[in-house]
Amino acid sequence: MTLIADCQAAPVAGLTIPQAETSEQECLAYNNIYCGDARTLLKRVEPNSVALSFWSPPYFVGKSYETALTFEGWQDLLREVISLHFPIIKPGGFLVINSADILAFSDPRMPRIQADNISTRKSPVTREQVLAAKEAHPDFNRHQLAALLGCSEQTIQRRAENNNVRGGKYKPQTRVQLVGGLIDKWATDAGFFLYDRRAWVKDPCWANSRWHSLSYRSVDEFEYLYVFWKPGITVVDRKRLAKEEWSEGGSRGTWHFQSVRSHVTHEAEFPVELPRRVIKLLSAPNDLVLDCFIGSGTSAEAAIWEGRKYIGFDLVPEYVAQAQRRCFQAQLEIPA
Numbered sequence: 443m444t445l446i447a448d449c450q451a452a453p454v455a456g457l458t459i460p461q462a463e464t465s466e467q468e469c470l471a472y473n474n475i476y477c478g479d480a481r482t483l484l485k486r487v488e489p490n491s492v493a494l495s496f497w498s499p500p501y502f503v504g505k506s507y508e509t510a511l512t513f514e515g516w517q518d519l520l521r522e523v524i525s526l527h528f529p530i531i532k533p534g535g536f537l538v539i540n541s542a543d544i545l546a547f548s549d550p551r552m553p554r555i556q557a558d559n560i561s562t563r564k565s566p567v568t569r570e571q572v573l574a575a576k577e578a579h580p581d582f583n584r585h586q587l588a589a590l591l592g593c594s595e596q597t598i599q600r601r602a603e604n605n606n607v608r609g610g611k612y613k614p615q616t617r618v619q620l621v622g623g624l625i626d627k628w629a630t631d632a633g634f635f636l637y638d639r640r641a642w643v644k645d646p647c648w649a650n651s652r653w654h655s656l657s658y659r660s661v662d663e664f665e666y667l668y669v670f671w672k673p674g675i676t677v678v679d680r681k682r683l684a685k686e687e688w689s690e691g692g693s694r695g696t697w698h699f700q701s702v703r704s705h706v707t708h709e710a711e712f713p714v715e716l717p718r719r720v721i722k723l724l725s726a727p728n729d730l731v732l733d734c735f736i737g738s739g740t741s742a743e744a745a746i747w748e749g750r751k752y753i754g755f756d757l758v759p760e761y762v763a764q765a766q767r768r769c770f771q772a773q774l775e776i777p778a
């Protein structure tokens with residue numbers, strides 16, 4: 443017997459949780475969280491077995507678990523993961539990807555934005571005044587120009603070199619990139635069809651918007667759920683949700699609830715409400731739900747609460763241990 447995961451999950455204090463073991467050829471057993479790269483583990487999921495795969499990928503926004511990723515590497519990861527889903531999703535089943543539609547990241551190739559933030563300037567002296575003074579007194583040095591305009595030599599230098607731009611002189615510019623189109627293309631290439639798109643309106647992420655105060659851009663306060671369908675029979679059972687659940691969520695294009703603020707367990711933890719709504723809407727009791735970037739295990743917890751089977755993967759042993767703990771706890775709490 444070999445441990446299937448690429449790395450072993452950290453032991454969970456005080457709990458005995460069965461570790462997932464199988465031979466190299468066997469398909470992965472459900473109701474388990476596995477440690478390893480999604481690209482390896484997805485190949486071990488039983489073909490046509492997953493009714494719903496719901497996940498949120500690394501966002502390429504500098505979280506600790508994605509520091510090694512380049513934008514190209516991020517695209518390769520998502521393209522491959524999406525394509526590996528096609529054989530394992532049941533005909534008529536769904537792949538739902540949660541992501542912010544806009545990524546913001548440093549790109550050294552981006553031309554410098556001449557965004558001079560005048561509201562944070564300490565000296566009112568403008569670049570135009572410095573250039574006019576230089577023209578009027580071509581023989582003046584920086585010290586003399588500073589005395590003439592009543593500011594520091596540093597202000598003269600900064601204004602003359604125009605390096606009061608956003609991000610400073612040496613920092614690469616922040617580039618924004620839409621991701622919905624990329625995800626749609628990768629899923630379509632894999633054989634899926636775009637079925638729906640919803641927006642999860644959360645709370646404004648001021649902390650994530652380092653660039654916000656230095657530009658006219660908005661803060662990040664909603665994310666999308668892209669719903670892809672694998673051709674096949676899809677049972678539409680309106681009884682899955684109560685009447686008020688349809689009117690409050692099931693039929694609505696926007697879902698409103700807060701994100702997780704404390705991030706004690708994981709930097710990008712879902713509120714359980716998010717996977718719970720998706721699972722209730724797009725799968726039936728006893729169906730298999732997959733999250734191949736499971737993090738702290740919220741999707742698996744939601745699957746347990748909703749009476750579904752689950753499989754989860756994560757690259758980081760600590761998250762795998764957290765997810766296992768979470769599942770163990772949910773199983774203890776669920777009424778018999």
Ligand SMILES: C[S@@+](CC[C@H](N)C(=O)[O-])C[C@H]1O[C@@H](n2cnc3c(N)ncnc32)[C@H](O)[C@@H]1O
Pocket residue numbers: 478479480481497498499500501507519708710711712713734735736737738739740741755756757758761
């Ligand atoms: C956005 S977070 C998911 C958070 C999760 N939804 C939760 O509620 O906690 C993405 C996760 O993907 C994991 N990850 C990154 N690259 C991976 C890979 N190649 N294979 C498996 N997991 C990976 C990271 O460790 C991280 O936990």
